[in-house]
Amino acid sequence: MxxxxxxxQTEGPRRGRPxxxxxxxxxxxxxxxxxxxxxxxxxxxxxxxxxxxxxxxxxxxxxxxxxxxxxxxxxxxGDHRLPPGPSGDWRADLRRLAREQRAIMRRHPWLPAALHTRQTLGPRTLTVLEYALGALEAAGLEAGAGLEAFSLLTGFVAGHVSYELAQEQATVAAGRTSSELQDAQARYLQGVALSGRYPRLAAALVSASASAPEDAGPDAAFERLLDRMIDGLTAGGAAST
Missing domain, CATH: 1.10.10.60 (Homeodomain-like)
Structure with missing residues (x-):
C-alpha cells in the first residue's frame, strides 16, 4: 500500500458525469x-x-x-474529542486520551484487532498523535521516545478493550451474570490457594483481596491499570508530577 x-491525493473531479x-x-x-x-x-x-x-x-x-x-x-x-493542544498536565492529558480511545474501541469492537494490521497513519490519526506527542513533551520525553510511548499506550488500551469484550461475550455465551462468573472464579482460585501448591499466588490473592477498592467495576479496573501504564511510560528518565 x-x-x-x-x-x-484527494478525490479529484472527473470528466463527464459527477x-x-x-x-x-x-x-x-x-x-x-x-x-x-x-x-x-x-x-x-x-x-x-x-x-x-x-x-x-x-x-x-x-x-x-x-x-x-x-x-x-x-x-x-475522528471520533476523538480532544482539545486543540495539551494542557501541560501530561498525566491528565494521557488519561483523557486513553479514555477516549477506550470509548471509541468499545463503540467499534472491530477496531482493536484492526490496529494490529494497520500499515499507515491517516490524517485523523496523525492529529491524535500530535496531541499525544505534545502531552509527552511535558513529561520530558524526546520525540522518538514519545512515538514509542504513544504506541505502547494505544496497545494497552486495545488489549484491555479486547479482554473486556471477550469477557462480556463469554458471559453471554455462558448464560450467567457477570457476578455469577466472578463468584465461580473466586471460589476456584480460593481452592487453588488452599492447595498449598502455589504459595506466591496465594499471597498475591490475599494481598489483592485486602486492598481491593470498594468500586471494583470495569471502569475502576481500567483506571488502576491505566495509572500503572502511564507510570511505566516515563520511568527512568522523565519528569514526574
Missing part, C-alpha cells in the same frame, strides 16, 4: 456494517447493497479491502 497515494458516490460514503457504510455485524461482514457487495451501487463500481473509489480497512481506522479516529 502506498500511503502517498492513499492520503496525499461521481455518484464518494470514498467517504463508502468508508462510513463499511464502519456501520462492521459495528453491527463484525469486520467479516464488510464486503464490497454488502456496501454496494446499502448505497444502491454496483459492486464493481466501488473499486474505482477503494481498490481493495486492505485499503478500505485503513480508511475505516482513520475514519473512527
Amino acid at each position: 502506498d500511503p502517498e497515494l492513499l492520503w496525499s 461521481p455518484a458516490h464518494s470514498r467517504a460514503e463508502i468508508t462510513a457504510e463499511a464502519v456501520a456494517i462492521a459495528d453491527a455485524e463484525g469486520i467479516g461482514a464488510v464486503t464490497m457487495r454488502a456496501i454496494a447493497s446499502r448505497i444502491g451501487a454496483g459492486t464493481m463500481s466501488l473499486y474505482s473509489y477503494v481498490p481493495n479491502k486492505e485499503t478500505l480497512l485503513e480508511l475505516m481506522v482513520d475514519h473512527v479516529s
